[in-house]
Amino acid sequence: MFDPKKLEQIAKQIQDAMPEPVKELGNDVEQKVRQVIQAQLGKLDMVNREEFDVQTQVLLRTRQKLTELEKKMAELEAKLAGTPKGEE
Structure with a gap:
């Protein structure tokens, strides 16, 4: 249902924004x-x-x-009213 590539991209962006010591946790942080x-x-x-x-x-x-x-209805209404089509 969700694009795994997009999900991975978002996770990567979040990981890249983290401080260096947190990045060292690597795969665990990315997985979480x-x-x-x-x-x-x-x-x-x-x-x-x-x-x-x-x-x-x-x-x-x-x-x-x-x-x-709607077009057909307008045509029928025009016929019933006795007015030629286009003179409404």
Whole structure:
């Protein structure tokens, strides 16, 4: 769900910002930071990129259908009102 490369990059940035004595702890600190970040991200209510893209496409198709229906509705209303299309 989360991009491991991004997670690793964030952990690295945090580790680089630490004082030198703390850096010497090396892999242990990096592992702990990664675990904390992963745990916090896991608490967030998020969707992955694939699901987001799918829902974006669904929304676009729905919007297109709505536009078509609005146009048809306007045409029908114009016919019912007895006015030629485009003279509303």
